[in-house]
Amino acid sequence: xxxxxxxxxxxxxxxxxxxLTPELLLRLVTPACALWxxxxxxxxxxxxxxxxxxxxxxxxxxxxxxxxxxxxNRSVLDVGCGCGAGAIAAAMSNARTVVANDIDPFAVxxxxxNAELNKTKVETSTEDYIGKSCDDFDVxxxxxxxxxxxxxxxxxxxxxxxxxxxxxxxIGDPGRHGLTExxxxxxxxxxxxxxxxxxxxxNNGFTHTTVWQLNKx
Amino acid sequence: MSRVLVGVxxxxxxxxxxxxxxxxxxxxxxxxxxSMNPFDEIAVEEAVRMKEKKLASEVIAVSCGPTQAxxxxxxxxxxxxxxxxxxxxxxxxxxxxxxxxxxxILAKLSQDEKADxxxxxxxxxxxxxxxxxxxxxxxxxxxxxTFASKVEKSDAGLTVTREIDGGLEVIxxxxxxxxxxxxRLNEPRYATxxxxxxxxxxxxxxxxxxxxxxxxxxxxxxxxxxxxxxRQAGAIVPDVDTLVAKLKEGxxx
Numbered sequence: 318x319x320x321x322x323x324x325x326x327x328x329x330x331x332x333x334x335x336x337l338t339p340e341l342l343l344r345l346v347t348p349a350c351a352l353w354x355x356x357x358x359x360x361x362x363x364x365x366x367x368x369x370x371x372x373x374x375x376x377x378x379x380x381x382x383x384x385x386x387x388x389x390n391r392s393v394l395d396v397g398c399g400c401g402a403g404a405i406a407a408a409m410s411n412a413r414t415v416v417a418n419d420i421d422p423f424a425v426x427x428x429x430x431n432a433e434l435n436k437t438k439v440e441t442s443t444e445d446y447i448g449k450s451c452d453d454f455d456v457x458x459x460x461x462x463x464x465x466x467x468x469x470x471x472x473x474x475x476x477x478x479x480x481x482x483x484x485x486x487x488i489g490d491p492g493r494h495g496l497t498e499x500x501x502x503x504x505x506x507x508x509x510x511x512x513x514x515x516x517x518x519x520n521n522g523f524t525h526t527t528v529w530q531l532n533k534x
Numbered sequence: 535m536s537r538v539l540v541g542v543x544x545x546x547x548x549x550x551x552x553x554x555x556x557x558x559x560x561x562x563x564x565x566x567x568x569s570m571n572p573f574d575e576i577a578v579e580e581a582v583r584m585k586e587k588k589l590a591s592e593v594i595a596v597s598c599g600p601t602q603a604x605x606x607x608x609x610x611x612x613x614x615x616x617x618x619x620x621x622x623x624x625x626x627x628x629x630x631x632x633x634x635x636x637x638x639i640l641a642k643l644s645q646d647e648k649a650d651x652x653x654x655x656x657x658x659x660x661x662x663x664x665x666x667x668x669x670x671x672x673x674x675x676x677x678x679x680t681f682a683s684k685v686e687k688s689d690a691g692l693t694v695t696r697e698i699d700g701g702l703e704v705i706x707x708x709x710x711x712x713x714x715x716x717x718r719l720n721e722p723r724y725a726t727x728x729x730x731x732x733x734x735x736x737x738x739x740x741x742x743x744x745x746x747x748x749x750x751x752x753x754x755x756x757x758x759x760x761x762x763x764x765r766q767a768g769a770i771v772p773d774v775d776t777l778v779a780k781l782k783e784g785x786x787x
Contacts, residue, residue, distance in 0.1 A: 346728060357730050366735075369728050465617075465737035494592075494617050494737050519728035522582045522593065522614030 322426050325361055330368055330427075332434065335515045336402075337375040337526070338382055340409075343400055343431050345370055348515070367399045367424035369519060372512055373461025373489035374399055376526040378406035380487065380508050381458075385410035387485070391455040394418060396446055396462070401428025401439065403458040403489075408437040415439045416454070418446055448475055451484065460489040469495025476531055477503075486531035491523040504529035535591035536650035536709065538581040540615065541640055542574040542597045544606040545660040558758045560629070561660075570606045572722075573655025575613070576715040579722040580685060581653050582614030589687050592616050594647055598636050600624040604738065611733035612725035618738040619643060623750065627743075630752035635743070637669030642746045644674060649710065651692075656681050656714040667714035677707040680714040 329352050330344040346352045346368035352360060362368070381388050381403070388410040395404040395417045401424075404417035417428045417439045425441035432439045448471075451457065457479055463469045472495075476486050488504065490496045491512070507528045517524060546552060547567040554561055570578075584590035595610035597603040598621040607618035621639050623631055644652050652674075657664035671678035679685070679694030683702065686693045691708040697716045725733075743750050771777045781787045 352727055354724075355727050357727065360727060364734070365731060369732070371732075464735040517586075519726065520732065521612065521723065521725070521729050522585050522616065524586055524588075 322423055323430070326423075326427060326430065329361065329365075333370075333515075336370050336513060337379045337510055337516070338402060338406060340382065341378070341402055341405055341431075342434050343370055343402055343405075344427070344434065345400060348518070362423070364421070365423070367401075367419070367421065367427040370400050370402055370516070371461035372491035372516055372520050372523055372526040373459075373493075374403050375460075375512070375516065376489035376491075376508070376510055376528045377458050377460050377487050378402045378489075379510055380489075380528040381406045381410050383508075388412045388456060391485075392416075392453060393456045393458060394446065394451060394454040395458040395460070397460060398428050398441075399424055399460070401425075401431045403460050404428060404439045405432050405435050405437050407456070407458070408432070408439050409435065412456075414453075416442050418442045418444065420445050447472065450482070451479055454484060456485045456487065458487050458489075461491070461493070463488075463490055463493045463495030463500075465495055469497075469500070473500055477534060480531045480533050483533070488529045488531065489526060490529065491520065491526040496529075501529065503534075504531050536584070536589060537592045537594065537648060538584060538590045538651045538653060539594050539596060539640065539644050539647060539649040540574070540577050540581045540610065541636065541652070541654035541666065542578060542595055542606050542610050543571040543655070543658045543660075544568050544597065544599055544603050545571045545658050548572055548659055554759050554761050558760065559756065560759050568602065568605075570609050571655050571658045571660075573657060573659070573715055573717070575609075575655075575722040576717070576719050577653040577655050577713075578610045578613045578615060579720045580682075580713075580715055581651075582723075583720065584651075584685075585614065585616075590651070594619060594643075594649065596621065596640060596643055598623050598631060598639055598743075600628055607738060608730070608733050609725060611736045611738075612729040613723060614729075615736075617736055619647075620738060620740045621746070622740055622742055627750045630756075631750065632752060632754050633663045633665035634669055634753055635748060635750050636666050637673055638748045639743060639746055640666070640670045641673040642748060644670075644710070646746075651710065652676075652712045654712075654714050656716050664714075667712050671712035674710070674712065676710050676712050678712045678714075679705060679707050681716040682713050683716050683718040685713060685719070
């Protein structure tokens with residue numbers, strides 16, 4: 318499957334600017350693609366999470382593009398990069414180095430294709446960084462990863478350690494269950510954006526997305 | 535902002551021709567296509583619209599049943615519910631699960647989860663009981679807006695338009711409240727693949743009726759389930775006079 322991925326990916330996605338960062342052209346599963354309305358069992362991919370530009374990831378990418386100074390000359394790790402938009406936005410904001418990381422090898426392949434589409438270059442990694450010290454990075458991007466309590470608590474403990482180690486932690490989230498009031502009280506809200514209609518259509522129930530910075534303990 | 539609890543039931547799909555079991559204890563469910571009760575889809579849609587209109591902060595879907603109830607909950611999550619609670623009830627206990635049990639479970643969960651609004655379908659298309667909303671409201675001692683065809687937020691609570699015999703009734707309720715969804719409340723959205731995929735990442739908690747302190751011993755005994763009588767064939771008459779004569783003969787006019 319891995320070697321056929323590119324042709325499958327190109328067949329089942331379409332270039333799109335209909336999201337919060339229209340300056341990025343991203344290949345995504347859009348309403349123009351047959352997959353959009355397919356049943357889960359008809360999808361050639363088990364979990365094509367990289368085929369969507371998640372609302373949390375849209376928020377961090379939008380914020381980076383609007384505030385390029387915070388990224389300039391810094392080294393950035395995009396954890397759970399998915400389609401790669403956060404990493405590409407960081408590269409376009411003149412980050413010194415960018416690593417797009419996802420434990421799904423298809424996600425980093427999608428990221429490479431999308432980076433090329435935007436005439437940028439990012440490094441990729443499928444290593445599981447969660448829990449690691451991340452010495453080589455200044456900025457950590459977390460787009461839409463606070464899904465459930467169990468994972469959120471592991472993620473949050475790790476991010477707090479990184480923050481104590483002077484790293485800037487940017488969290489994008491549309492209001493998921495794991496980003497509880499208690500956790501938000503340890504963060505600073507940087508921006509809130511209204512989601513475009515097409516993003517709403519693929520994220521039933523969500524209308525806004527936000528960017529938070531984790532406070533240093 | 536309110537927190538909304540929505541009850542969803544997995545039932546035999548509306549397009550399936552239902553067959554009665556030979557021993558007349560119920561209907562055949564093995565190998566039969568199931569889906570979410572259509573009135574519950576309307577309930578989920580209404581809850582998600584409340585969230586999209588910023589009237590609700592969170593939508594929690596609840597289903598009582600065997601493992602397969604999780605499929606129904608995934609559909610609710612794909613439609614826009616934020617998280618799900620699966621109350622696992624299987625085997626003999628599921629066979630005799632009745633609206634009173636479900637109402638007790640929904641009432642307990644509404645309190646545990648601090649819900650302000652409970653929405654369920656007005657009835658399930660399998661047993662047509664039409665009791666869960668009413669019983670839930672009674673147990674919680676909350677006002678109820680049943681057979682809702684329109685729900686609006688007002689200062690004090692909700693304005694609910696109800697479908698009643700011969701027309702519409704508009705009532706005002708305070709919050710918290712229990713609602714049941716009628717057919718014309720809304721048109722439920724179709725869950726597209728992006729939503730189905732993302733629903734897999736949403737949290738689903740599993741609990742038992744025992745965890746909630748609900749006794750599942752049956753209160754109603756099903757005596758016998760019978761097929762409806764087979765419709766007898768009609769006859770074509772040559773003209774109106776013959777028709778009138780036949781009707782008179784049969785004592786119909």
